[in-house]
Amino acid sequence: MAVEARQDSATRAGAYRRVRQQLGIHPETLRTWVKQAEIDEGHRPGTTTSDSQRLIELEKEVRELRRANSVLRSASAFFAAELDRPQR
Template sequence: MAAIRRVAGQLDVHPEALRAWVKRAEIDAGTAPGRTSDDAARIAELEREVRELRRANEILKTASAFFAVAELDRKTK
C-alpha cells in the first residue's frame, strides 16, 4: 500500500484511484480473478440488446392484439 501511495503522489492522483486501476489491469491481464473489462462491456451490450428486444416484443404483442380485435370487429359487422 505504501508503494501505491508513493506512486499516486508522484502521479498526482488519489491512491484509491491508482489502486483501482492496478486491480483492473491485473484482472484484465488474467493475473487476478474477476470479470475483465471486455467481458463487462460485452455483458452491458447484451443487456442493452435484451432490453431493446423485450421492448420490441411488447410493441409487437400490443399491435397483434390491436389487429386481432380490429379483425374480429370487422367480421361481426
C-alpha cells in the same frame, strides 16, 4: 506503471504511494485501476474489461428486444381485436 513498480523488488516498497503522488490521484482510484489491470492480465480472478463491456452491450440489446417484443405484442392484440369486430 504501478503494477510494474510493484513487481520490481527494488521499487516495491511504497510503489503505490509514489505512483499516486506522481499522477495526483486518490489512493482508492489507483488501487481500483491496479486491481482491474491484474484481472485483465489474468493474475487475479474477476470480470475483465472486455467481458464487462460485452455484458453492457448485451444488456442494452436485451432491453431493446424486450421493448420491440412488447410493441409487437400490443400491435398483434390490437389487430386481433379489429378482426373480431363484426363487419358493417
